[in-house]
Amino acid sequence: MENNEELEEDQEQNDEFEDEETLREIVAPGEVLTEDINNFIPGRGAILNKKRDKIISVIIGLKQIKKNYINVIPLRGFYTPQIGDKVVGIVVDKNPVKYKCDINTKYSGILKIKNTIKRNPTDRMRGNSRESEIPEKLFIGDAIVGKIIAADRLNSPEITLVGKYLGRKTGGIIIQIDSQKVPRIIGRNGSMIKMLKNLTNCNIFVAQNGRIWVKGIDIKHERLLIEGIYKIENEAHTTGLTDRMEVFIKEEIERRGIE
Amino acid sequence: MTLLIQDEYPKKLLREDGLRLDGRGLTDLRPIKMEVDVIKNADGSAYIEWGNNKIFASVYGPREVHPHHLAKPDRGILRVFYRMATYSVFERKRPAPGRREKEISLVISECLEPVLFLELYPGTSFEIFIEVIDADGGTRCASTTVAALALADAGIPMRSLVSSCAVGKVDGQLITDLSGIEDKAGDSDMPVAMTWFNDEISLLQFDGKMNQEEMDKSLDMAKDALENVYQMQLEALKKKYIQIQEGI
Numbered sequence: 214m215e216n217n218e219e220l221e222e223d224q225e226q227n228d229e230f231e232d233e234e235t236l237r238e239i240v241a242p243g244e245v246l247t248e249d250i251n252n253f254i255p256g257r258g259a260i261l262n263k264k265r266d267k268i269i270s271v272i273i274g275l276k277q278i279k280k281n282y283i284n285v286i287p288l289r290g291f292y293t294p295q296i297g298d299k300v301v302g303i304v305v306d307k308n309p310v311k312y313k314c315d316i317n318t319k320y321s322g323i324l325k326i327k328n329t330i331k332r333n334p335t336d337r338m339r340g341n342s343r344e345s346e347i348p349e350k351l352f353i354g355d356a357i358v359g360k361i362i363a364a365d366r367l368n369s370p371e372i373t374l375v376g377k378y379l380g381r382k383t384g385g386i387i388i389q390i391d392s393q394k395v396p397r398i399i400g401r402n403g404s405m406i407k408m409l410k411n412l413t414n415c416n417i418f419v420a421q422n423g424r425i426w427v428k429g430i431d432i433k434h435e436r437l438l439i440e441g442i443y444k445i446e447n448e449a450h451t452t453g454l455t456d457r458m459e460v461f462i463k464e465e466i467e468r469r470g471i472e
Numbered sequence: 473m474t475l476l477i478q479d480e481y482p483k484k485l486l487r488e489d490g491l492r493l494d495g496r497g498l499t500d501l502r503p504i505k506m507e508v509d510v511i512k513n514a515d516g517s518a519y520i521e522w523g524n525n526k527i528f529a530s531v532y533g534p535r536e537v538h539p540h541h542l543a544k545p546d547r548g549i550l551r552v553f554y555r556m557a558t559y560s561v562f563e564r565k566r567p568a569p570g571r572r573e574k575e576i577s578l579v580i581s582e583c584l585e586p587v588l589f590l591e592l593y594p595g596t597s598f599e600i601f602i603e604v605i606d607a608d609g610g611t612r613c614a615s616t617t618v619a620a621l622a623l624a625d626a627g628i629p630m631r632s633l634v635s636s637c638a639v640g641k642v643d644g645q646l647i648t649d650l651s652g653i654e655d656k657a658g659d660s661d662m663p664v665a666m667t668w669f670n671d672e673i674s675l676l677q678f679d680g681k682m683n684q685e686e687m688d689k690s691l692d693m694a695k696d697a698l699e700n701v702y703q704m705q706l707e708a709l710k711k712k713y714i715q716i717q718e719g720i
Contacts, residue, residue, distance in 0.1 A: 450717065
């Protein structure tokens with residue numbers, strides 16, 4: 214399946230969990246990361262305290278020191294939409310001008326009809342629409358893969374189905390994991406997802422909102438893969454996960470007697 | 473004819489050997505057990521056993537506000553729903569939220585608000601549901617402690633955790649962490665909550681009589697007790713992840 218290849222490219226060298234600079238130290242909100250404010254700057258998930266003499270964490274996560282930045286890699290959290298993210302959504306409502314999709318955010322995603330089909334402006338004339346230009350009808354409950362084209366703090370994010378690998382999905386299973394663990398499922402340079410794909414012969418699409426679309430040859434393969442994904446989510450903060458997962462999947466394939 | 477049963481309390485709340493009725497010293501806390509991630513469908517959840525108190529807290533959010541008119545355009549809101557189970561106290565409690573429950577919900581929400589970055593989530597709400605399964609004095613303190621834990625477990629950015637504990641006066645002696653009977657029959661009762669961001673007091677209520685000197689001393693006592701509670705909170709929060717790390 215080509216679907217996840219593009220995603221893998223996006224995520225290259227983006228696995229913060231496996232980073233050598235990420236310490237295995239778990240920090241809680243309010244815990245002091247360092248008192249040396251001359252040499253360090255608070256990065257992601259860290260702030261200065263009121264007296265500005267300490268750097269403290271604001272979330273539960275793993276401490277990371279990168280150059281002179283102190284970051285905290287979150288272990289739990291909610292998904293905030295950002296422009297360019299690919300998301301798996303489910304159509305929950307529709308009206309003549311737009312669809313509403315549940316994309317695991319505080320506001321539901323808006324999918325306008327004009328964003329469901331690619332149109333060539335020079336060809337478009339009244340009464341001259343081509344067969345290919347008729348938008349595909351979506352129904353409530355349909356699963357889609359879309360891309361976010363507009364997002365801010367106040368308004369509903371807008372999504373589009375125009376683009377490579379985007380559109381309505383049929384068949385397969387959608388599972389939901391914590392969106393903060395998505396980089397771990399993909400792994401460094403896509404190593405984890407490639408390994409899972411090769412060993413279980415399944416198609417996987419990992420979206421940024423924590424939803425994963427899985428389709429395999431039969432339910433046995435899918436079950437094994439889903440179990441593996443939940444195991445990765447659970448053990449995301451440990452070291453050497455890719456190697457351990459490879460052993461786990463191979464053992465399970467042998468034990469369950471699946472090809 | 474209505475039957476009136478008067479509550480009977482022992483005349484002395486301190487034993488002759490100077491210990492309290494349940495065998496604790498004057499500044500001892502009751503045994504505390506905390507756990508996080510106990511409710512699967514919640515974004516974050518926590519459970520606490522503080523003496524005989526048993527309390528669940530679950531956190532949802534950020535999500536859309538319903539009813540919509542409560543939403544603030546410039547910041548998010550924090551809503552707390554403190555509820556007691558009908559069987560949580562000796563005499564059946566009516567299940568409808570009463571004056572006391574609304575007050576405690578408000579007090580807890582105002583206590584936790586300063587540690588959250590609500591201005592980053594305009595138009596949304598964070599909701600904390602606190603269910604008291606078993607009550608024996610000091611539920612508002614235990615609820616505040618467990619609500620902070622549930623918020624941290626949900627991965628919501630916070631300036632620090634919040635810990636809470638009551639101090640009071642019984643038979644002329646200052647004591648820490650009042651049990652149900654000491655709460656009702658004692659001289660005074662003062663719940664204190666602290667945020668560790670800048671060592672600030674976030675909740676302070678008072679009932680009874682105390683002089684200035686005793687007040688200062690009991691605040692110091694509260695701070696000592698709260699440091700213990702804070703360490704327990706940190707331990708409970710990290711335990712889930714450390715267990716997985718060590719199990720490999």
